[in-house]
Amino acid sequence: MxxxxxxxxxxxxxxxxxxxxxxxxxxxxxxxxxxxxxxxxxxxxxxxxxxxxxxxxxxxxxxxxxxxxxxxxxxxxxxxxxxxxxxxxxxxxxxxxxxxxxxxxxxxxxxxxxxxxxxxxxxxxxxxxxxxxxxxxxxxxxxxxxxxxxxxxxxxxxxxxxxxxxxxxxxxxxxxxxxxxxxxxxxxxxxxxxxxxxxxxxxxxxxxxxxxxxxxxxxxxxxRRVLADLAAVDYPVTPIVPFMNTVHNRVAVEIARGCTRGCRFCQAGYIGRPLRERSLEEIVDVIDRSLRHSGYDEVSLLSLSTGDYSCIGPLLKGLMDRYREERIAVSLPSLRVGSLTSDLMEEIKKVRKTGFTLAPEAGSERLRQLINKGISEEDLLIAADNAFSLGWRIIKLYFMIGLPTEQEADLDAIVDLAARVKRIGKGTPGGADVNVSVSTLVPKPQTPFQWQRQIGIDETLAKQDTLRQKLRSKKLRLKWHEAQLSFVEGVFARGDRRLAPVLERALALGCRFDSWREHFRFDLWQQAFADCGIDPEWYLRERATDEILPWDHIDCGVTRQYLLDEWQQALSGNATIDCRDGGCTGCGVCDFETVRMRYATDPGQKTALETLPSAVMASDSSEDEQPCKVRLWVSKLGRGRFVGHLEFMTVVHRAVRRAGLPIRYSGGFHPAPQISFPDALPTGVESEAEIIDFKLRHPVGVQDLMAALNAQLPAGFAVEKAESVPWKTPAPSLCIEETIYSIPLGDQAPADLAERIARFMAAEEVYATRLKKGREQLVEVRAGVVDLQWCDGILRLKMSKGSPTLLAGHLLDLAPEKTAVLGLRKTDVRLCAPLSDEPVIG
The missing domain is CATH 3.40.50.280 (Cobalamin-binding domain)
Structure with a gap:
């Protein structure tokens, strides 16, 4: 399957x-x-x-x-x-x-x-x-x-x-x-x-x-259940390492849970209280052990507002210094404008990507005050100026529409603020650009905005169109969250038990993966609501403050009265202080004994960072480097055959890191490990002979290398043989002259297979049909075939190039899905004559 x-x-x-x-x-x-x-x-x-x-x-x-x-x-x-x-x-x-x-x-x-x-x-x-x-x-x-x-x-x-x-x-x-x-x-x-x-x-x-x-x-x-002290439970340090590239390929470490900022739209900020930080010592220990167990080359420090972590400066600098030689990047995905100090940005730029994200949420000072965002326009412009001056080329600005009391002037403020940010980057070497993204406010339970009306589809589309036109006049691009997706999200965010039949009906109609644009079917959702006699817009309405809400029997710690007070403060345009440094605001979460705010301790953090266990891999900057090249024969069997070529490369790269091999890296801004792979093997085909070349900084015994790698490769992959080869030996994709495949057909072979083989080998050209992007293509398959043999129930293909699955399908007159289950296996390769060894240069 x-x-x-x-x-x-x-x-x-x-x-x-x-x-x-x-x-x-x-x-x-x-x-x-x-x-x-x-x-x-x-x-x-x-x-x-x-x-x-x-x-x-x-x-x-x-x-x-x-x-x-x-x-x-x-x-x-x-x-x-x-x-x-x-x-x-x-x-x-x-x-x-x-x-x-x-x-x-x-x-x-x-x-x-x-x-x-x-x-x-x-x-x-x-x-x-x-x-x-x-x-x-x-x-x-x-x-x-x-x-x-x-x-x-x-x-x-x-x-x-x-x-x-x-x-x-x-x-x-x-x-x-x-x-x-x-x-x-x-x-x-x-x-x-x-x-x-x-x-x-x-x-x-x-x-x-x-x-x-x-x-x-x-x-x-x-x-609500609260883990009072994050250190009370062990943090996992042996990450599950996927074969494929996932959305985030990295060691992810939660450095803190909870937030004290009190942004009134943010459900996570209210249901995650109180703030609890992990100690510096625990974080660095988790990172080091997780890197050794995973082979990842990036660490991500996670929390609702990573920049607010009390020891973020020493932590970030220490990790950067520690892992720079190992080419391990450190990223901070969630930084708040107010926490972006110049020192912090200096560290971040060392692993910068192409974009830098700032989330003012609202364009006007009035609305930022209303949502308790706690940042000024000046803060934002300073952060943008620093980002551009430190080398970022693109700044992404995130805003919300549909906030309480929003007027057209607030939309104009989004346009004006984005234009000012773009002007700041004007004249920056390499150019600068600004992207604007907007989403519709979906009022969430357990927040002060749980009583707020959510704007409907027509109003959302109108606001998006206004922004699109005005931003275009400033040569700015707009990205937006689909109005229909926000609509359905809003219905279920504040919905009740009467929506169960709608979900069942939507399922029966074929709704799946609704957060994926290509799969979302709003017409089916409309039909589901209609078939169940439910008016979805009723769930987007403003709620009376004395109304029983569907979740009122769920106590998340923050009292209903506190949320109601915050709702009134929002409508009055008043801000609420940050309880991290402004005193308790009386939200009701803390008992100030067991459940309370917990901060990371500052003393001793330098020692903790400087005395980490040995690195994942040694530095390659040594002057006594003795470069050499090793060639491996790696098998890819069983379920491993369904791991695609790019995924196979990732498996090997991570195993090399875990094994601590002294791999050489290329130069340049983005150094890459010097590992050479053969041409891609079709997914589903087994192999006993995937040829991989490693360039090492200094010699390692081939038996030791095999043992180290095999200890780190997942089931389905194994190093079968290893040998030293001359430094200038061509890469595997260049020196493989012939590849041999076998197909165990047994008594399932066509009765006339021998005649088919004879006709094929006698022909000068043979064309087979394949599907590519839904279209049929004719592909010449004879030129790449060196020999075909049918003996003892096994069909052997000897090829210099081309697809073995396409050839097998043509010979056996099978559709691609039938060919894939034949048990096709790559059994050997014939390499070009080896080069004599030469002095190593570089």
């Missing part, structure tokens, strides 16, 4: 860093599900923490699953196969717990699609005693009501300790022989766990909620 889908490495499993346990020896099994494609889910920082937390329990196992791309989902349905986990290829329906991370509302149809593919009934009241418990967590769990009829429980808040408690409850229930209903009652006793079936909802005739009625007198609200 892997041969019939795009990017098969999404589904292979077996990546370095995965945990495999004997399922028969564990008491509780938990599959962690991310309702988006693999390369997006693998870039999420939270799932590895949960994976580590569960797998740290001797008696429990955590495995992973991601939303299959539409072609794979179609294959599963066509063949009647269930969706399975990556680690054990076990059906999701066979696990005890099935937990979904919800990062945004447009993933809800993917969640239902994954349940459907797994054979798990969508509705919780339709599941029997053997069905897995369906759990959700993440930001959207702060209003789980649109999914309340589909999920058994939700984890509200931090999950590292909560998932372990869930596993313990399931273990105890299994040992006691408890029913599903009894288990749900036990889950409700866990801090931060919400069980929707233990609440009833009734409505007024006008659609508003009349009552959120708890069915247990001691279970009237669910308080």
């Amino acid at each position: 892997f041969d019939r889908v795009s990017r098969p490495s999404r589904y292979l499993g077996g990546e370095l860093g995965t945990v495999s346990k004997d399922l028969a020896s564990v008491e509780v099994s938990f599959v962690l599900a991310f309702p988006d494609v693999y390369e997006v889910g693998m870039s999420h920082i939270g799932l590895p923490m949960l994976y580590h937390a569960v797998n740290s329990l001797d008696w429990a196992v955590a495995e992973r699953v991601y939303a299959p791309w539409p072609d794979m989902a179609a294959e599963l349905r066509k063949n009647g196969l269930p969706l399975t986990s990556l680690e054990s290829q076990r059906s999701l329906a066979e696990f005890d717990l099935l937990g979904f991370t919800l990062q945004h509302e447009l993933s809800y149809t993917n969640l239902l699609a994954m349940l459907e593919l797994a054979g798990v009934p969508l509705r919780r009241d339709q599941r029997d005693e053997q069905a897995p418990l369906v759990v959700v967590g993440g930001p959207c769990a702060t209003n789980p009501e649109p999914l309340a009829d589909f999920v058994d429980c939700a984890v509200i808040g931090d999950g590292e300790e909560a998932v372990a408690d869930l596993c313990r409850a399931v273990r105890e229930a299994k040992r006691a022989g408890s029913s599903r209903a009894q288990l749900l009652q036990a889950l409700a006793d866990i801090d931060g766990v919400y069980v929707p079936s233990l609440f009833d909802v009734s409505y007024h005739d006008d659609g508003r909620i009349a009552e959120l009625r708890p069915l247990r007198t001691d279970y009237t609200k669910v308080r």
Whole structure:
């Protein structure tokens, strides 16, 4: 099946860093599900923490699953196969717990699609005693009501300790022989766990909620779970290293959780309180160990506002100094304008990319005050000036439209501010440019704007058109978030249980991957709403401050009164101080004993940075360098054959880093490891002879090199042979004269195969048909064939060039999807005569 889908490495499993346990020896099994494609889910920082937390329990196992791309989902349905986990290829329906991370509302149809593919009934009241418990967590769990009829429980808040408690409850229930209903009652006793079936909802005739009625007198609200001290749980330091390039290919380290800024539109800033920083010592230890275990060449320091980390200056400088020789970049994706000091920007520029992002959110000072952004126009212009002067060429500006009390003058302010930023860069060597991006405000639960009206599609389009025209007159480009996507997101962000039929209907109509522009079908969503008799615009309306909101029984720590006060402060245009340095604002989260703000300690940070364990790889700046070249024969078998060529190159590069080999690097601004690969092998074809050349700074024994690399290569890949070769030996792609392939046909070979081979070899030209980008092309295949042999049930192809799959398909009269399952294998290569060794230069 892997041969019939795009990017098969999404589904292979077996990546370095995965945990495999004997399922028969564990008491509780938990599959962690991310309702988006693999390369997006693998870039999420939270799932590895949960994976580590569960797998740290001797008696429990955590495995992973991601939303299959539409072609794979179609294959599963066509063949009647269930969706399975990556680690054990076990059906999701066979696990005890099935937990979904919800990062945004447009993933809800993917969640239902994954349940459907797994054979798990969508509705919780339709599941029997053997069905897995369906759990959700993440930001959207702060209003789980649109999914309340589909999920058994939700984890509200931090999950590292909560998932372990869930596993313990399931273990105890299994040992006691408890029913599903009894288990749900036990889950409700866990801090931060919400069980929707233990609440009833009734409505007024006008659609508003009349009552959120708890069915247990001691279970009237669910308080958010807070990990009071981040150091209380182990941070994972053996990252799962994917075969393919994901959205973020790097070691990601959360340096702090929570934010004190109080931007009134920001849900993460409210539901993540209080601020908790990791110690400097823990961060540098996690980075060093993660680099050694992964082979990545980039580290990303993550938090809601990385620049606000109390030791960010010493940390960044120390890491830059430490890893510069190892060519490891350090990035800070989330920097707030007010935290951009000149020293910080000096460090950032050392690993700068082409763009630099600033997020003023609003164009006018009035609206920035209203949303409590806390930055002035002067701050922004100074940051832009510094960025341009330090060498950045493009600045990206992010704004929101649809903010409370927004007027046309506020849109004009976006245009004026963007134009001023562009003028600052005028005359900068190399040129400078500004890109403007706008998104529509989606008021989120648990924020002061949860009562705010969301603008509709027509109003959004009109504002976007106004900005587009005015920015064009200033020679500025506008990018925008589609109005229809924001519309659907807004409906479910503040929706209630009555939206469950809409989700089911949208799923039945074919809605999947709704956050992907090419897959989003607004016409199908409109049909789903209409078929269910739901007016979606009703959910975008302004809410009365005395109205019962669908999530009022979910307590995220910040009191309703505080949010209401902040809403009134916003309408009055008043700012609220940052509690980091302005005193407590009384939001209600902290108890000032266990739950409180925690800062990284400053003393001793230089020592911590300077005494890190040995680097991932040694510096190549030594004057006693003795360059040499080594040639490897690497096999690519089993599931490894579905790893594409570029992905195979990535596997090798990361294994080299982990093995600590003294690889040479090219010169220039972006040095690259001097590793040469052969021409691409068709995906799905096995190989016993992938020839790879390494240039090393000094000699390494070939047996030692083989052992070091084989210890770091994932299953399916192995170094079979290694030898030293002359320095000027041509790269593998240039010195391979012939390649030999074999196909074990057995008794499945055509009866006239020998005659076909004879005709083929006698012909001067032979043309085969292939599909490229949906179009048929004729390709001449005879010229690249040196010999064909049919003996003992095996077809052997000896080729100087060309595609073995295309040739095999032509000879056997098979379609491409049939050719891919023949068991084609590259067995050997014939190389050109070796060069005599010469003195090494450079």
